[in-house]
Amino acid sequence: MDTQKRIIVWVSAILVIGVTAIAAWQIAKGPQKPAVRAGSLTEAVSTSDWTKGATEATKKAELVEYSDFQCPACGMYYPIIEKIVADNKDTLAFTYRHFPLGQHKNALPAAYAAEAAGLQGKFWEMHEMIFKSQSEWSEIDTAEATFEGFATELGLDIARFKTDRDAQTTKDAVAHDKETGLRSGVNSTPSFYLNGKKMENPRSAEEFRATIEAALK
Numbered sequence: 001m002d003t004q005k006r007i008i009v010w011v012s013a014i015l016v017i018g019v020t021a022i023a024a025w026q027i028a029k030g031p032q033k034p035a036v037r038a039g040s041l042t043e044a045v046s047t048s049d050w051t052k053g054a055t056e057a058t059k060k061a062e063l064v065e066y067s068d069f070q071c072p073a074c075g076m077y078y079p080i081i082e083k084i085v086a087d088n089k090d091t092l093a094f095t096y097r098h099f100p101l102g103q104h105k106n107a108l109p110a111a112y113a114a115e116a117a118g119l120q121g122k123f124w125e126m127h128e129m130i131f132k133s134q135s136e137w138s139e140i141d142t143a144e145a146t147f148e149g150f151a152t153e154l155g156l157d158i159a160r161f162k163t164d165r166d167a168q169t170t171k172d173a174v175a176h177d178k179e180t181g182l183r184s185g186v187n188s189t190p191s192f193y194l195n196g197k198k199m200e201n202p203r204s205a206e207e208f209r210a211t212i213e214a215a216l217k
Helices: 002-029 072-087 107-118 123-132 143-153 158-166 168-183 205-216
Strands: 036-040 050-053 061-067 092-098 191-194 197-199
Touching: 050 123, 061 072, 061 205, 072 092, 072 123, 072 205, 092 107, 092 168, 107 123, 107 143, 107 158, 107 168, 123 143, 143 158, 158 168, 191 205
Parallel strands: 061 092
Antiparallel strands: 036 197, 050 092, 061 191, 191 197
């Protein structure tokens, strides 16, 4: 029995030393760069996309987001992305693509409203209003009326807005975005692609910024 006890004690000691050594090695390595996960954007950004920031001539990096207007996580990322894009507007191109989730009853109406506003040159303004008021319209049954109110505030032609919102071409545009996302491996929102490669969702705004700024260098 004494021999067995000594063996157990020694094995336990070796395990503790091993775990401690690995932990110390990880600490010595310092903070790791945010990872870029395997997976590629199958649909290149084109003039049919909603893109802002750097032009083709000046951009050093390209960020594509697949997002759901009703998704709480997308709403949390919204101000982070806006700040990063604003700070790097001459070198970073940002593209927003729709990926409405079935469990969010107002995600499609929100996407259609943004598309309709875009046909009158106000996509990004509607995008902002929808995200900033997400908690107000997410669970109501009159979200379309809320978005019509936003269209009025933006000075849009309301009759045209409603026609465009309900048009099959608008529905097809949103569906096309989602299809390209599925082909690119999107399985949750938000999903980001930096220079065509799928990113791990960062643990903080600082990590997200660090990943993008590294790509801009």
